[in-house]
Amino acid sequence: MTAHEVARLLAAADAAMAAGQRDTAFAHLEAALKLDPANPRILNSLGLRALHGGDAVRAVALLERAAAADPEASPLWYNLSTAHRATGDSEAELLALDACLTRDPYMLRALLAKGQLLERRGDAAGAAAAYTGLLKASPPDAELPAPLAQAVDHARDFVAAQAQGLAQALDPTLDAARAALPATADTRRFDRAVDVLLGRQRVYHPEPTGLHFPFLPAIEFFDRSNFDWLERFEAATPVIQAELAALLAAPGPDGNIDGFAPYVANAPGTPLNQWEELNNSVRWSAFFLSRDGVPQADNRARCPQTAALLDSLPLLDAPGRGPAAFFSLLRPRTHIPPHTGVTNIRTIVHLPLIVPPACGFRVGGTSRPWNIGEAFAFDDTIEHEAWNDGDELRALLIIDVWNPCLTLAERDLCRALFAAIDARSGSTGSFEG
Known part of the structure; x- marks a missing residue:
C-alpha cells in the first residue's frame, strides 16, 4: 500500500509541476518522503528546491541522503557539491565533485566546477589539470550553450596562461642546458617534447589511409643521411628545370598546360570532404613520369634527362603501387x-624547382619553406598541408622511395602482400588518390 501511495504522490507531483503548480508539486513530494524517506528521486528534488530557495543547510542534508541512497548516480553527487558550495564548505564540495567524477569522468559541469573551485582556492596546478580534462571532454564550442562556452573559453585561457608561466620558468634553464651540449647535439626531439608538454604543439601520429606498418618511428622530415643520393638528385636541378620549362611552354587544349591533369580527380559520387575545392581542378595539377609503378612513356619522352635520372635512383619498387614520379604545379592563391x-x-621526396614568395609546407608540427634545388624527404602519413599565397606558379618534382626504416626483408614481404591482394582482387591497387 505504501509503494502504491508513493507512486500516486509522485505522479501527482509530476502533474502539478507540468501545470506550473510548483508549491503543490513539492507538497506531494514532502508527503511522499514521509512514506519513503530513502527515495533518492524525492530527496534530490526536495534538496534542489531547498537549495534554490536559499536553504543550503537543508539542501546538503537532503542531498547527502540522496547520494547515500543511490551512490552510483553521478548527478546526485554533483548536486550535493553545489549545495556544499552554497554553504561555503569547499572541502566537502571537492569531495562530492571527486565522487561525481569517479562515476562519470566526462561530466562537463563537474569538471568545470572542480576547476573553478581549485582556481578559487589558489591551486593553479590543480585547476589547470581539471580545466585540461574539461577541454579534452568538451565538444566543439559551437555545440555548447553560451554560458558553458564562455566558461570553456576561460578554462582554455587559464590553461594557456599556466603553460606560458611554466615555459617562462623553464626556458632559461633549458636554454642553458642546451648551450652546454656539444655543437653537434641534435635537440629537435627534446624540443618537441617540451613544446608538447607546455601545450605549444600537439602530438601528430602517422594516420595512413591504407596500409599502416607498425613500429616505424613517426618522423616528420627524415634526416638527409638516410638518402646518400640526394646531392646527386639536387645537382640535376638545372637540367630538370629546363625540361619543366619546355613543358610549361606547351599549352593544352583544355586551358591547362599540355600533359598536366588535376591531381585530385575523384569519381562522381565519392565523398569529397576537404577535397571539394580542388577536385578536378587545375589549381593543383600533375605531370606523371611514373604512376603506380608504370612508366608513362609519352611523358618520359618529353623529359628524357629527368627520366634517365629517375631510373638511376632507388625509388619505391612495389609493382602496381610505385614508384610515383611527377611534376606538381600549385597555382597562385591555392x-x-x-x-x-x-x-x-614509403617516403615522399620534394625537389623544389619554381618557388615564388609566400609559399610554404607543413608536416605535423614543423613548417618549412621550399628552397629551389634543396630536396627533403617526409612521411606523408603525418598530417601535412601546402600553400601558395603568392602570385606565381609553384613547381616541384615529387618522387617516392622506401621508408628508410624498413628492412630489405620487410620490403620483400610488402611486395608479396601487394601481389597477393592484386591476385585476389583481379586488379592492380594504387597509392595515388
Missing part, C-alpha cells in the same frame, strides 16, 4: 588542405 597519405612504408 591551398592544399591538411591530409594524410596512404601508407608509411
